[in-house]
Amino acid sequence: MLSELIVQSWANLRRQRTRSLLTMLGIVWGIVAVAVLMSYGRGFRAMMLRGFDAFGKSAVVCWPGQTSAQAGGERAGRRVVFEKADREQILAEATMVRSLSLETVRNRPVAYGSRVRDASIRGVEPAYGEIRSEFPDEGRWISSEDLLERRRVVFLGGRLRQRLFSGRPAVGETVRISGVRFTVIGTMARKIQLSSYFDLDEESAFIPYSTAGDLWNTRYANVLVFSPVLPSLEAPARRQVRAAVAKRQRFNASDERTIMMIGREQFRPIIDGLTVGLQGLLLFIGTLTLTIGGVGVANIMLVSVDERIREIGLRRALGARKRHIRAQFLAEALALTLAGGAIGIVLAWGVIAMVGSLPMFGAFFEDTSGQGDLHLQLSVPVVLTSTLILLVVGTLSGLFPALKASRLDPVDALRYE
Numbered sequence: 001m002l003s004e005l006i007v008q009s010w011a012n013l014r015r016q017r018t019r020s021l022l023t024m025l026g027i028v029w030g031i032v033a034v035a036v037l038m039s040y041g042r043g044f045r046a047m048m049l050r051g052f053d054a055f056g057k058s059a060v061v062c063w064p065g066q067t068s069a070q071a072g073g074e075r076a077g078r079r080v081v082f083e084k085a086d087r088e089q090i091l092a093e094a095t096m097v098r099s100l101s102l103e104t105v106r107n108r109p110v111a112y113g114s115r116v117r118d119a120s121i122r123g124v125e126p127a128y129g130e131i132r133s134e135f136p137d138e139g140r141w142i143s144s145e146d147l148l149e150r151r152r153v154v155f156l157g158g159r160l161r162q163r164l165f166s167g168r169p170a171v172g173e174t175v176r177i178s179g180v181r182f183t184v185i186g187t188m189a190r191k192i193q194l195s196s197y198f199d200l201d202e203e204s205a206f207i208p209y210s211t212a213g214d215l216w217n218t219r220y221a222n223v224l225v226f227s228p229v230l231p232s233l234e235a236p237a238r239r240q241v242r243a244a245v246a247k248r249q250r251f252n253a254s255d256e257r258t259i260m261m262i263g264r265e266q267f268r269p270i271i272d273g274l275t276v277g278l279q280g281l282l283l284f285i286g287t288l289t290l291t292i293g294g295v296g297v298a299n300i301m302l303v304s305v306d307e308r309i310r311e312i313g314l315r316r317a318l319g320a321r322k323r324h325i326r327a328q329f330l331a332e333a334l335a336l337t338l339a340g341g342a343i344g345i346v347l348a349w350g351v352i353a354m355v356g357s358l359p360m361f362g363a364f365f366e367d368t369s370g371q372g373d374l375h376l377q378l379s380v381p382v383v384l385t386s387t388l389i390l391l392v393v394g395t396l397s398g399l400f401p402a403l404k405a406s407r408l409d410p411v412d413a414l415r416y417e
Contacts, residue, residue: 027340030290035348041279060263094240101128102221123212139186301401333398
């Protein structure tokens, strides 16, 4: 029965080839719009996630605050500080914390030969590189030996390296930070970073935390950076960190003003607000375009009903039921939309393959590697969602003409001229 219905529907459409092809054009254009706009939305979200991931996929940055409640006989308003003893306390008691680093920052001139650039000099520990996704493209990151031996070594951000060395190799060269000689041990890979604190990582220089004590007082760290054992355990890890510091410095662990923390959970609403809303808007625009094509299918099917009234009356007289007539016209409407949809998906794939990537943040970050580009891709979810929308539009387009055809009176239909 189903095979006969499909064959008959296809035969009816072939009798009016020109009209069927012109009707399908609206569907083709609509499905191309849906697929391309959805691919753009997914590409934009992926690009934004890459930019925020550059901050550190599970990094949490802690700033010292001050107490807002009395605890342990201490007065409110007392300033909280981060010291090495706090680091040891956290590592000993916070079981949800995977790694941790103190960070001390000052703005200092960095010189190579006659070239001088002001930069954020960041004294950090070896764990900082993994927490903050500081990956070298040349050389290496700061090691435990560098920290223990207070070596005067420096890891340069990509932009800072370019401004000091241009295209020359930097690893092994000597730069001066506040007049003190440091050996370059590595340079940072390109980093499209949409979120940061202090300065962008690419414009910073990183030295061992212990060595920073040769340049300024590092008793108190500016911030403390840690990563939880799992991204999903960020909230309990935060509570454990605050509790560990509160125990040593004697303040109320529930006082959130003592330590201000920013991590991935704070960025998620920003990402969702920027991307999910855009994806929804693009999907709505694409669906609206496809719906216009569906209106064209409905109009043609209504014309087809008027042209085939006598045929409908004859089929009813020969025993066809209302559901058979409905099924026939619904099948023809779906055949039109699905055929147009198949052509549209192929065309959308061609358009997306031809466009490939769209420049976005590359110019701003002085990057030509393509990391900041928006990459279009016709993914399986895009195809499945487009197909689902197509089926809904096709069904709705054929429903009213099918109902109109099935409700015709057989006697009046046979008399129709």
